[in-house]
Amino acid sequence: MFSTIIEQVINGIVTGSVYAIVAVGMTMIFGVLRAINFAHGEYYMLGTFGAWFAIDYLGLSYEASIVVAVLSTTVVAYVVGQLVMRRMVGAPAESGVLATLGIALILQNTVIFVFGGGYKFFAGGYIEPVSILGFSLAQQRIIILVVCLLVFIGLELMVTYSRLGMAMRAVSQNIQCCGVVGIDVPQVVLRTFVLGAALASLSGVLTAPVNVSVYGGMGELITFKTLPIIIMGGLGNVRGTFYAAMILGIAESLVATYIGLQFRDTVGFATLILMLMWRPHGLFSTQARF
């Protein structure tokens, strides 16, 4: 009984890691743009497709496919960033919703148009199980966990010490003042956006081996799972996002085990409603930042 709970908590942490890498990009983009990026899950999908394409068509190894996937998504994100995202600085909230929803539809349907709507089989990755503390886990999941920790340590350091990180924080606090002190706001927005999209694609490539199926509509579910996380974590809060993702992952895992698999997706949406009712500014801050 106790060991089952431990096992499910570990499962939850692994699931949470996937959510965390995707959600952190979304929350940073919100920080600088004040807009929810509804197309965020599509970069996750693009990453997975990029890797699938590299393996199936170019015959590359899984490691090389990670590079191809992240680079190609970065290119797409750069184009989208130049054409759309940087224009959203200072624009009303509804234009952000419309623009990102539109991008989501375009990216999703382009992929379906080019590669077809059927499910693809993802062949790469390390799926052999290993046993840790008596629990059996695919090697890939350990990779996901480690990469997630590295990403968050790196982001913490970047946000605190690097020039881009400081600029990001400044933009998230006051856009007008940034202009006064000479911070190129659209440039910061663009870079944050490309970074966020690249992280989402990395999460996609890392998850693909254990999720096996690759299809055009796979990004949508991820977008909707990340929404409660970034709200729970406090919009724009990197560390809060990490904890929130873990909480959602573990909660989902326990619900799936003890209540029923069909109720798994309920957890995220119920959390979203509860958070918006009682703590719309997130679990980790006492007052709203935006």
Added chain:
Amino acid sequence: MTQTLTRRMLCISTAILSIAGVAPSLTARAYAADTIKLGIVAPMSGPNARYGGFSMHGAELAVKEINDAGGINGQKIELFNADSQGTPVEGVSATRRLIDQDGVDFIIGDVSSSVTLAMQPVAEDAEVLLLNAASSNPKITYQAGVGGFKWTYRNYPTDENRALVVAKYAAEQRGFTKFSVLSVDSDYGRSAITFTKKYLPDFKGEILSEDYYKEGEVDFRSVLAKIRDNGAQAIIMYGLADTTPIVARQMLELGLAGKVVLIGNGEFNTEKTIKSAPKAMEGAVEAAAWLPQYDSPASKAFVEKFTTTYKEAPNNHAYVHWDTVNLLAQAIKEAGTSDKNKVREALSKIKYTSPVGEVTFDDHNQARLPMILLQIEDGKPSIKGAYTAEIQYPAN
């Protein structure tokens, strides 16, 4: 003036059209002795058009074979096609068109269960024989024969057949008694489990856990961990084809591969699925109405003939329509006439040898059909034969 003229024109043309509409059906009755009129209702357009295309090709092939061999009792079959678009509304008008305008006495249709359910009362009112070849909802024949509709027959195994056959095979051939359920959260996934539960006690089987997954679910580890710990011997899965590889991979991950097998339906036998986790798919049991690999001379001959005629391999729908036309032909032959009342009587008593085995009808006009069971052995689907199972209708 112009308006009056238009209105008059409209009246006249309507009158002419209605006369023209009646005339062919009158002549049709008059010529009924010459040809046997058979209508096919199938989705020829819309999202299921592919199924309709296969169904029609299957029926055409059978009709051509029968007519080339001289017809039945000297009569040739004349084939009519009506498009249901896969929707009940269009299915009903298609059926009416076939009955009123083309004057058919026999209809085969539809693929979709909801369309077939809507067609049943229409066929009943017109006293036209409705022979279904491809719908699997059990309700269709629950309400046929002694259950109500005298003119509906079905030559296709139901979801209930499938559940029963799988449960029986798992219990009797594999000796399983402990099962866990992991099915898709839909009418199909849930009703298959409802029927599995109906029959499982007969085989001393018990269900230890029951979970349903939403379309798009990718993480089954918590459920699979539960199954690993509760000691189930098999997972009953009526699922989506695209989810099977994910489940199989995670079974591998949790060390269930080789210990617990999947039974049910969800494209367990495709190369893609097996390749995803060969160890987990080994021993999996699946039930299908028919598949091109089925090894009987008649089935092989059909596949070959269909492929040379239409330049593509037949699917399940092509086969069942081809087979059902042949079944009807034999019923007409045994009746000795194409009189629909006599044919219906003959159909109830028929012993028809199909490529998968002998077919007879029960008192609900449901064909006792074998389902083909296959088991994954050494990474390849191996056909374990065709199994028939008697449905227990609720007493009412």
